[in-house]
Amino acid sequence: MYRLQSDVLYFCLIKTLSNMIVFVNDTPVRTYYGAKVKSAVMAYFRDNNLPVKTIVKEVRDAYGNLIDMDGSIRANSKIYLKI
Amino acid sequence: MKKTATLLIALAIVLGLASCQPKETKLYIATINDMHANIDNFPKLAYVLDSLRGVHPDLLLFSAGDNRSGNPINDRDSVPSRPMYELMNAVGFNLSCFGNHEWDSGVEALRDVMNIAKFPFVCANVTFDDSLNMPYQPYIILEQNGLKIGVIGAIQVGLNGIPDFHPDHAAGSHFHPIEEVLPEYLFLRDECNALFLLSHCGFEEDVETAEKFPQFDAIFGGHTHTLVDSTRLFNGVMVTQALNKVKYLTLNTFTFDKNGKMIAKESQVIPINKQKNIDPAVKSMVNEFNNNEVFLKVVGYNDAQIDDCYECLGCYMADAARALAGTDMAFQNYGGVRFDTLGVRPVTLKDVCSLDPFDNDLVVFNMTGQEIVDFLGVSFFTDGGPNYCSGCTYTYSVDEQGQMKDCQVKLDNGKPLDLKKTYKIVMNSYMSSAFKFQHEDPGTDIFRSSNEALIQYLTDHQHINYADKHRAIEK
Structure with a gap:
């Protein structure tokens, strides 16, 4: 039972930690925890079909x-960004 | 009469001496951050520092962390980071704080290079197990021109309780939120003429610290690779940062009145990249490091000739990423494999770094079989070719619009991919950001690089044979 609870907690923690929103040109972009500027820029391109x-x-x-x-x-x- | 004359002469001498006393004292501190082992710019940096010292002989020089990581010549030295620390000694650094990348070769390796450094390290929000004997201190008081200068060190701490590095490297290191620790050291404000924070927390966090702690005269920052190109005051605290990779340094000037009270502060950035002059002695050191045989070090052996086969080497890259991340499958993008031919010969560190020069992190996802199939289609279309894989093989066809279709994935255990089941997969951070694929899990950066995976895999296996290895087959 304890094991199950800790797994659930760990899963929730990882989900919370790894999800990160940043704003590129005032547009929210979903990226991951630990991302660098270039990752956010790539995600912005992806979302805007650039x-x-x-x-x-x-x-x-x-x-x-x-x-x-x-x-x-x-x-x-x-x-x-200036592109 | 004679007594009066003597008194007048004595008074004149005292007044004369007083008038010779400088009314103001200047303190000059050069700060740099996120050098990331760009040793090739050190000859220029040394020239600039020599020039500055010609004008300001008492110039102090601080690093705001991330001295390493970004150049295999430095990071893969037999003593990781030795080149950087020998160069930092040569150009006369007085102080450094830790950056998150200082842990990239583990805490023992960090301690070893700290012992090479001829300058101290400060950090107030980390503690280490006693057994590590880490030669650092939370703060330091430097004395310069009769002034006492207090400098506290700080490092960024992420939501997971450690800075941005792989958790395996955290053993024996304990990190604390900087805002909880700083009040402990504010007594330095009363003891010193100037109080500074040498911070690897990032510009935005430094601004927040300045808003909360106006006791600081300045925060010399790093981590976000920000160029603060003029004097910026927040709540009266000057916050600086000088981009990255030894492209700039910041010259900070502080003026004190005759009572040692700071009355002015300003900062200006000085470009290093654009300097044409170099310091020849430092250049010779850099040449020696660049010719270091470590780069020619044999990591392992390629047992079979690979000719014109990006996929062969892509499979090696995928296997290496999967082994390091411990996932069910790994995918390597078509465009990320930088050469396609490798003879039967020893494989050097230089070969590995040339195969994957991008320095991408690895990102782990929990994805359903359906998400994986969709991902393969999207990446095929975006990257212009099939992903190379590990832990599975797949067949596909391509329609008239160049889109992948009929993708059938088979796992290494012979079973087909279960579209509803969740699998753990790894890919590089370029793929995770650039490819527009559906994924419920946003992914987790494991703070290990794809390059590191290649070296580790070859070191562990010693021999590789990827000739005619094809795992993505067009029908």
Whole structure:
């Protein structure tokens, strides 16, 4: 019984942790926990039927700072693309 | 009369001395973050630092973490990260905090390179098991030009209670939320002329910290690879960050009045990439590291000639990912296999890194059989070719629009894929983000790279034979 409960809890925890929404050009994008900027950008392309090889001129954060595609993002981060 | 004259002379001397005292004292700190072992930019960095020290001899130099990970020359050295730490010593780093990637070769490897470093590490929100003997401290007080400078270290902690690295690497390390730990160290505000946070928490979190803790004069940040290109104050706290990979550094200038009170602060970024001058001695060190035989180290052996066969090597990549992630199946995208011919010969680290130069993480999904079939169709259409696989084989045909159809998947145990059953699968993070496939489970990054999987698999098996290996068969 204990084992079953812990499995259920673990499953719920993993589901909660691994689901992450970030905002690309103010559009919510579903990605996974631990994703980097480039993952969110790819997810945005995917959701908007843009080619995966679309050239990204720059990415900025909610404060207007330039950010690199390898940068880490967290849940509810807002990033803005210039393509 | 004589007594009065003596007093006047003494007073004049005192006043004269007083007028010679500088009214203001300046403190210069160069900060850099997320260098990710881009050792090739160190000759330029060294030149810039030498130039700055020519003007500001007391310049301090701090790293806000993620010194490693991103260059196999560094990360796969016999002592992982030794090249970076020897270069950081050479250019005169005074201090570093930990980044999440510092754990990428495990905590013992981190300790080994910390012992190579000639500068201390600070981090207030990590503790280690005593048995590890980690040479670090929560904060440090540096003395410069009569000023006491307090620096506290901090690292990002994710929702799972550890920074963004593989949980297997966390053994013996214990992380705590930074906002719970910082109040313990705010006594430093009264003891120091300046109080800084050297943070690998990310720009947004640094801004939140600044809003909660105005006691800091500045937060020197990292983790989000953000370029803060001018002085930015939040609640009076200056927050800085200098992109990544030694492309920039930030020069922070603090001005103190004659009583040691800070009266001004500013930051400016200095581009490193665009510098044409280099430090020849550091360049020679970098050349030596780049010629390191480690890169030519034999990881294993290819036992059969592979000619013009992306799928053969794609199957090796899928097998390696599956073995590392411990999943039922693995998929490797067609476009992610970077060469198609490999002779019967030893396979070096350089070969492995050339086969998969993308440095993608592996992402695990729980997917139903139906979701897997749909995924194979979507990725075929998006990537322009079939996924290579491990743990299964599949047949398919292609319609006139170039779409995959009639996909039949057979598991390695000979049974057909059960469309209603849930399987654990792994793919690289490019595939998980770029391909528009239905999946109830959003996936979990296991913080291990596809490249690491290839090396581990070859190290474990020593011999591979993927000649004429075909698992995705067009009918």
